Amino acid sequence: MTNASVVPVRRVLLVEDDASIARFIDMALEDEGVDLTVCGDVESALAVLHKGPVGLVITDLMLPGLSGYDLVERLHSEPALLAGAKLVIFSAGVNLDKQARLEGRGIWRILRKPASVAQLQACVLEAFAGHDAAPPAEDVPAQPADPSSAESDAVLAYFGGDAALFRAYRAKCLVQFEHDLVAGDAALHAGDLAGLQRLSHSLSTVFRTLGWAEDGLVAKQLEALAASGDTQASATAWYQVRRRLVG
Template identity: 45%
Template sequence: MRVLLVEDDPTLQRFVAMALEDDDVRLQACISVDEALLALATQRFDLVISDLMLPGRHGLDLLQTLHKRPELRAGARLAVFSAGINPAVREQLEALGVTRFLSKPCSLADLESCLDGLRDAPANVATPSIHQAAIEQYFGGNTALYQAFLARARLQFPNDIANGRKAWERGEHHKLRHLAHSLKSVLLTLGHADAAAIARQLELDAQQAAEGSEAADDAVRSAWPVLESALAKLL
C-alpha cells in the first residue's frame, strides 16, 4: 500500500512512519500542499492523510483540488487530522470525499482504521483490452512481460517528467527532443498510441525550435504540458 502523508510536524511524521512500518506500507511524507500535488501528479497512492493547518496553502485547498481533478486522486482514500473542526467544516470535508477523521494526538488504532479494507482490495493490475494489441505485437502475447515493462516505465516516468519540465522551462530544445524521442517508443510499446503521437509531434517541434523556428517554439511550449499530463496519468 502507498500512503501520502501531508504534515509539517516532524514529530507526527515520525509517529505515523513508526506506526505503519509493520503494515507493508510505503509512506511518503511532504510538508505542504504544493509538495503533495507534485507527488500526486507523479505517483499513485492508496491513501492520503492530510493536516488542515499547513504552511502556505490550507489543507482544504488540497482536498478541493483533488475533488476538481479526480485523476490526481486516482481513487485514493482521504483522511484528515481534524482537531477542533466544527460540524459544518466536517460536512464540507465529507462532501470533498474525506472518509476518515483523525484526532491529535492520533492513536495507533485510528491510523490502522484508515487502512481497513485497503489490504483486501484487489490490486489494479488488470491489463486493459485496448493494450492487447501491444502485448501481442511487442511482447509475444506475454502479459506478465508487459506488466513488468510497465512497472519499470512507471518507475522512470517521474524522472522523465522532472527532466522534461526542467528542459521545457529552460528552453533546452535538444534535451526535450531527445526525451520525447525516447518516450515516443516507450509509450507506443505500452499501447498508448495517443500519448506516443503527442511525444512524436513534440520531438519534431523541438527539433525545429532548436533550429530557430519561433512557431515551433510556441508549439513546444504548448505540447510539453500535454505530454506531462499524459505521463502522470500512467503512474
C-alpha cells in the first residue's frame, strides 16, 4: 500500500543504471538539500515508491529489464504510486518519435543527457519551489578556465566552471571505468548486444561530460551497431571504446 503521508522536503528518486551518471547527479545536488535515492532498475524504483512518497522522479529510458517507458506506463496507470510527484525523463537522444511515445503520460520535463550541474539544480529547485525559484538556465563560471582546452570547455559547459568538482567527478569515473571494462568484455563474450548497447549509451554521455567528444561519438556508434544486431561491427567499435577506458 502506498504511503500517502506528507512528501519529505526535496526527496528525489533517480532511476539510472550507470554509476558514473548517478554519481554526477549526486555531486550536482549535494548542496541542494536533496534526499537522493538511486535505483538501477524499474523494479527497485517501484519498491521505493511503494514504501513512501517522493517529490521528484528522474528516470532514464534505457534500463536493464523493464525500460523507462515501462515505468512511465506503470506510473500513468497507477497514479497513487507517483502520489503527485513530478516525473522527469533524463535520457540522451530523445527525438520526436520518443517524445510522441511519452506524450500524455504525465511527463513534467525532459532533460537531455548530458545535462549541466546548473540544469539539474534548476530542475530540482523548480520542482520543489515553483516556477519562480528556477535559477538562470546558463551555467555561470565559478573559476577561470582555459577556453582552448576541450576539458576546460566541459568544465564550463557541465560543471559551471567548477574545476574542482570536475576533477572529483573524473577521478570517480576512472575508477568506474574498470568495472565498465569488465562489463563490456563480458557482454561481448556472451553475445549480449543489449547489454553492450546500454553500456555504450551511458558511456557516450560520460565521455561528453568529461570533454571527450570524439570518444562520445564512437560510443554512440557502438550503441547504434549493437541495436542493429551487428556483432562483428559492434566488437570492432567496442575495442575502440575500450582503448579510451584503458587509457
